[in-house]
Amino acid sequence: MTDATPRRRATIEDVAARAGVSRAAVSKVLRDAYGVSDAMRERVTAAMAELNYRPSIAARGMRGRTYTIGIELPDLANHFFDRIVRGAMGALAGTPYQLIIAPAETGTRRGFRALEALVDRQVDGLIAVSPRVDEDALDRIAASVPLVMFGRLDTSNQYDVVAGDDLGGARLALEHLFGLGHTRIAHLTLPDEDPNAPFPHSGRLREYLAGMAAAGLEPEVWHSDDGTDFAYRATREAIAAGTQATALFAAHDELAIGAMRAIAEADVEMAVVGYDDVPLASHPAFGLTSIDQPGERMGARAVELLLERFAGRTTAVREVFDVELKARASTRPSAG
Amino acid sequence: MTDATPRRRATIEDVAARAGVSRAAVSKVLRDAYGVSDAMRERVTAAMAELNYRPSIAARGMRGRTYTIGIELPDLANHFFDRIVRGAMGALAGTPYQLIIAPAETGTRRGFRALEALVDRQVDGLIAVSPRVDEDALDRIAASVPLVMFGRLDTSNQYDVVAGDDLGGARLALEHLFGLGHTRIAHLTLPDEDPNAPFPHSGRLREYLAGMAAAGLEPEVWHSDDGTDFAYRATREAIAAGTQATALFAAHDELAIGAMRAIAEADVEMAVVGYDDVPLASHPAFGLTSIDQPGERMGARAVELLLERFAGRTTAVREVFDVELKARASTRPSAG
DNA sequence: CTGAAAGCGCTAACAA
DNA sequence: TTGTTAGCGCTTTCAG
Numbered sequence: 001m002t003d004a005t006p007r008r009r010a011t012i013e014d015v016a017a018r019a020g021v022s023r024a025a026v027s028k029v030l031r032d033a034y035g036v037s038d039a040m041r042e043r044v045t046a047a048m049a050e051l052n053y054r055p056s057i058a059a060r061g062m063r064g065r066t067y068t069i070g071i072e073l074p075d076l077a078n079h080f081f082d083r084i085v086r087g088a089m090g091a092l093a094g095t096p097y098q099l100i101i102a103p104a105e106t107g108t109r110r111g112f113r114a115l116e117a118l119v120d121r122q123v124d125g126l127i128a129v130s131p132r133v134d135e136d137a138l139d140r141i142a143a144s145v146p147l148v149m150f151g152r153l154d155t156s157n158q159y160d161v162v163a164g165d166d167l168g169g170a171r172l173a174l175e176h177l178f179g180l181g182h183t184r185i186a187h188l189t190l191p192d193e194d195p196n197a198p199f200p201h202s203g204r205l206r207e208y209l210a211g212m213a214a215a216g217l218e219p220e221v222w223h224s225d226d227g228t229d230f231a232y233r234a235t236r237e238a239i240a241a242g243t244q245a246t247a248l249f250a251a252h253d254e255l256a257i258g259a260m261r262a263i264a265e266a267d268v269e270m271a272v273v274g275y276d277d278v279p280l281a282s283h284p285a286f287g288l289t290s291i292d293q294p295g296e297r298m299g300a301r302a303v304e305l306l307l308e309r310f311a312g313r314t315t316a317v318r319e320v321f322d323v324e325l326k327a328r329a330s331t332r333p334s335a336g
Numbered sequence: 337m338t339d340a341t342p343r344r345r346a347t348i349e350d351v352a353a354r355a356g357v358s359r360a361a362v363s364k365v366l367r368d369a370y371g372v373s374d375a376m377r378e379r380v381t382a383a384m385a386e387l388n389y390r391p392s393i394a395a396r397g398m399r400g401r402t403y404t405i406g407i408e409l410p411d412l413a414n415h416f417f418d419r420i421v422r423g424a425m426g427a428l429a430g431t432p433y434q435l436i437i438a439p440a441e442t443g444t445r446r447g448f449r450a451l452e453a454l455v456d457r458q459v460d461g462l463i464a465v466s467p468r469v470d471e472d473a474l475d476r477i478a479a480s481v482p483l484v485m486f487g488r489l490d491t492s493n494q495y496d497v498v499a500g501d502d503l504g505g506a507r508l509a510l511e512h513l514f515g516l517g518h519t520r521i522a523h524l525t526l527p528d529e530d531p532n533a534p535f536p537h538s539g540r541l542r543e544y545l546a547g548m549a550a551a552g553l554e555p556e557v558w559h560s561d562d563g564t565d566f567a568y569r570a571t572r573e574a575i576a577a578g579t580q581a582t583a584l585f586a587a588h589d590e591l592a593i594g595a596m597r598a599i600a601e602a603d604v605e606m607a608v609v610g611y612d613d614v615p616l617a618s619h620p621a622f623g624l625t626s627i628d629q630p631g632e633r634m635g636a637r638a639v640e641l642l643l644e645r646f647a648g649r650t651t652a653v654r655e656v657f658d659v660e661l662k663a664r665a666s667t668r669p670s671a672g
Numbered sequence: 673c674t675g676a677a678a679g680c681g682c683t684a685a686c687a688a
Numbered sequence: 689t690t691g692t693t694a695g696c697g698c699t700t701t702c703a704g
Contacts, residue, residue: 009480011681022691027683035689057457058397059681062696066394068457070436076418077615085412085439093441098453100406101437103421105429117434121393121404121457144345228615257619264620279413279564283593284600285621347697358675363699371673395697398680 010051019047030055061122067096069306070118071127072111074104075226078254079278081129083295084150088127090296091303097124109133119145125306127299130199146309148302151200160305161318162298166200169291169323170207170249173273176289176325177247178215182271185212186220186238186245188231188255193223201251204275208249220245224255231258239266247271247331253278253290260286260330271331287329294321346387355383366391397458403432405642406454407463408447410440411562414590415614417465419631420486424463426632427639433460445469455481461642463635466535482645484638487536496641497654498634502536505627505659506543506585509609512625512661513583514551518607521548522556522574522581524567524591529559537587540611544585556581560591567594575602583607583667589614589626596622596666607667623665630657 012030016023021040028036029044036044047053057066071088073081085101092099102118104111111131118126119141126141129150139158141147147159153166177185187208193199195206205221212219220243224234231250238245239262248263248270250256256274263270274281277292298321305317348366352359357376364372365380372380383389393402407424409417421437428435436459438450447467454462455477462477465486475494477483483495489502513521523544529535531542541557548555556579560570567586574581575598584599584606586592592610599606610617613628634657641653 012683013681023682024684024691024693025689028690031683033684037689040690054452054456056397056681058394058402059696060683061392061394062398062681062698063683064696065683066457076412076421077415079413082412089439089441099439100453100457101439103425103435103437105425116390117436120390121402121436257616260621261619280593280616283597285596348699349697359698360675360677360700361673364674367699369700373673376674392697395680396699398682398697399699400680401699 009056010053012053012055014051015044015047015053018051019043065124066122067098068121068123069097069099069125069127069303070102070121070123071099071129072102072104072114072118072131073129074111074131075254076103077227078252078276079280080252080254080276080293080295083276083278084129084299084302087296087299087301088303089299091300091307095307104131112137115141124310127302127306130201132199146306148305150298150302152198153200153203154198155316155318157316160302160309160316162302162305162321163200163319164293164298164321164323166203167207169275169293169325170204171211172323172325173249173275173291174208174211176327176331177249177271177273180247180271180331182247183215183217184220184245185217185247185249186222186243187249187251188222188224188234188259189251190226191223193251204249204251224258226254228254228258228261231255232261233258235259235262236266239263239268245270247273249273250275252276253281253288256281256288256290256330257286260288273331277326282326282328284329289328289331290326292324292326294323297321345392346389348389348391350387351380351383351389354387355379401460402458403434404457404459405433405435405461405463405639406438406457406459407435407465408438408440408450408454408467409465410447410467411590412439413563414588414612415616416588416590416612416629416631419612419614420465420635420638423632423635423637424639425635427636427643431643440467448473451477460646463638463642466537468535482642484641486634486638488534489536489539490534491652491654493652496638496645496652498638498641498657499655500536500629500634500657500659502539502659503543505611505629505661506540507547508659508661509585509611509627510544510547512609512663512667513585513607516583516607516667518583519551519553520556520581521553521583521585522558522579523585523587524558524560524570524595525587526562527559529587540585540587560594562590564590564594564597567591568597569594571595571598572602575599575604581606583609585609586611588612589617589624592617592624592626592666593622596624609667613662618662618664620665625664625667626662628660628662630659633657 016026102114104114125146127148142158151163152161224230253274253276274290277290281288281290351362440447440450461482463484478494487499488497560566589610589612610626613626617624617626
């Protein structure tokens with residue numbers, strides 16, 4: 001018992017033995033709990049270091065906290081989500097929490113399995129980025145773990161929400177194109193997007209339809225699966241089908257980038273506006289006009305909301321972030 | 337005991353009570369273990385469904401498996417890693433394993449904390465993408481969990497390796513530029529990259545230096561932190577400092593893309609070759625010549641190696657994937 | 673084929 | 689201030 005432990009990881013028991021104290025004492029030091037003398041703290045800390053002790057998260061999970069925050073992401077290839085993660089990690093620095101990402105599977109109920117996996121792993125807090133999950137499932141999840149939903153347009157009293165102003169953003173995009181004289185403006189969005197659903201893209205679509213209608217213009221909606229490649233194909237097909245659109249408002253930048261590929265290849269003139277303002281949008285090779293959503297700040301805020309919940313807040317919070325149009329070459333007459 | 341459970345999650349005990357069997361029986365059904373009658377399986381399955389039962393991963397972790405595979409990633413913004421994750425998820429489909437991603441923190445020993453966090457969470461298998469971690473730490477980790485290292489140039493008998501042919505890839509890049517008549521070729525790589533270290537970028541740097549030397553040419557190495565933005569700045573500075581380079585071999589595509597931004601802004605002529613062939617490289621806005629590494633296949637293979645370990649393999653495996661040059665506009669004389 | 677029971681490493685009362 | 693102890697939910701012998 002007192003000689004070097006073999007291969008296996010040191011446990012709290014080993015540390016206690018090494019330091020000549022009880023397990024409870026070690027646990028208290030670990031958790032910074034009240035009632036430990038400096039002398040004991042020192043001995044325990046030393047023993048932990050010598051044994052290279054690391055607490056088992058599974059064992060901790062059995063009793064409560066796992067010091068883990070999970071984030072479900074729909075698409076790793078979308079740089080906007082990278083902005084969110086970066087912000088979240090920044091806000092987590094200095095706390096004992098670890099961030100883990102569960103990538104959403106594709107298909108219907110996209111993100112549902114990832115969310116479940118995270119709940120099964122007893123994360124202390126959960127951030128979900130627009131999963132295609134029904135309200136009931138969300139409420140059920142929120143009942144067992146603090147949840148922050150990204151981009152929901154509606155309000156819940158079960159979970160917190162961090163969102164951008166999707167309606168305002170869509171309006172900015174549309175007005176920008178109107179100001180440039182465009183009247184035949186297409187909108188590229190995801191499949192089966194319902195303008196009345198509470199998702200970000202639904203809001204953008206809704207506002208697009210409303211704005212076109214208000215201007216007495218005919219809407220033209222293209223659909224594609226998520227991702228640059230699918231957007232490329234959808235746009236290629238729209239062009240092949242003889243679209244008369246002179247401008248395109250894409251539901252997010254990755255879609256816009258895919259669309260630009262088809263536009264470049266077909267060598268047609270079409271102004272493009274994206275959404276999110278991913279870093280690439282400002283690259284001179286693209287010069288993509290986009291609606292800037294402050295992803296880093298939104299990610300950081302999501303983490304803060306979780307930390308507040310840990311600290312005891314029980315009322316739901318909804319935070320909406322302003323967005324901003326960044327005009328670039330993709331919507332300047334000469335740029336095509 | 338027999339009426340509806342309140343708010344709390346159903347446990348194996350609840351299922352057993354509901355089905356009128358023992359906990360052990362439920363556990364066996366859960367794990368598909370030997371020795372359960374069809375009748376019992378059916379009753380148990382029904383009870384699980386009725387109670388919406390999901391096993392606690394933490395409790396399972398206490399006794400062994402967590403059905404979780406962890407992957408440490410250095411940079412979410414790099415699309416090559418997305419290729420890897422996509423491949424890994426594909427290989428995991430249909431297995432009971434869940435993939436979780438731990439993003440590496442920045443700074444020295446980048447990725448170390450993420451790796452530790454994953455080990456603390458008792459993942460069943462670990463995939464690490466070029467963390468800046470010393471051999472000892474890796475061996476220690478590999479002693480407690482099956483580990484697949486991405487991109488290591490050296491061989492280990494503690495862990496498996498999946499890598500691309502970095503030396504061959506660098507040679508392809510260099511010869512391509514030589515063939516175009518370039519003699520002043522710069523190489524953009526990460527800071528403190530040691531040509532003799534066992535990392536992918538080290539190998540690319542080493543081969544670059546060797547190739548230039550063999551051709552009797554003067555090497556010119558630029559350094560930047562990882563990421564498009566840093567590459568942009570480094571390139572801008574190199575240009576401002578009056579580099580005579582007519583071509584640039586960037587250690588990966590994200591760096592190349594950042595460099596192209598500086599090149600475009602400064603309006604100079606410089607051929608660019610990247611590495612990885614991320615989807616964006618073939619976008620007409622870039623037309624970036626790149627070395628294609630089959631990221632999806634590599635990610636899938638990494639998962640397979642882990643599954644083989646779970647199945648009992650104990651000898652270390654090292655797999656090297658061929659790479660291929662994709663010539664595009666960025667290295668055609670007219671493209672700059 | 674089924675059940676009883678030990679125990680994984682930790683936290684949190686409660687006692688001393 | 690420190691120690692004792694009862695579980696948390698699951699897997700896994702070992703009996704029946």
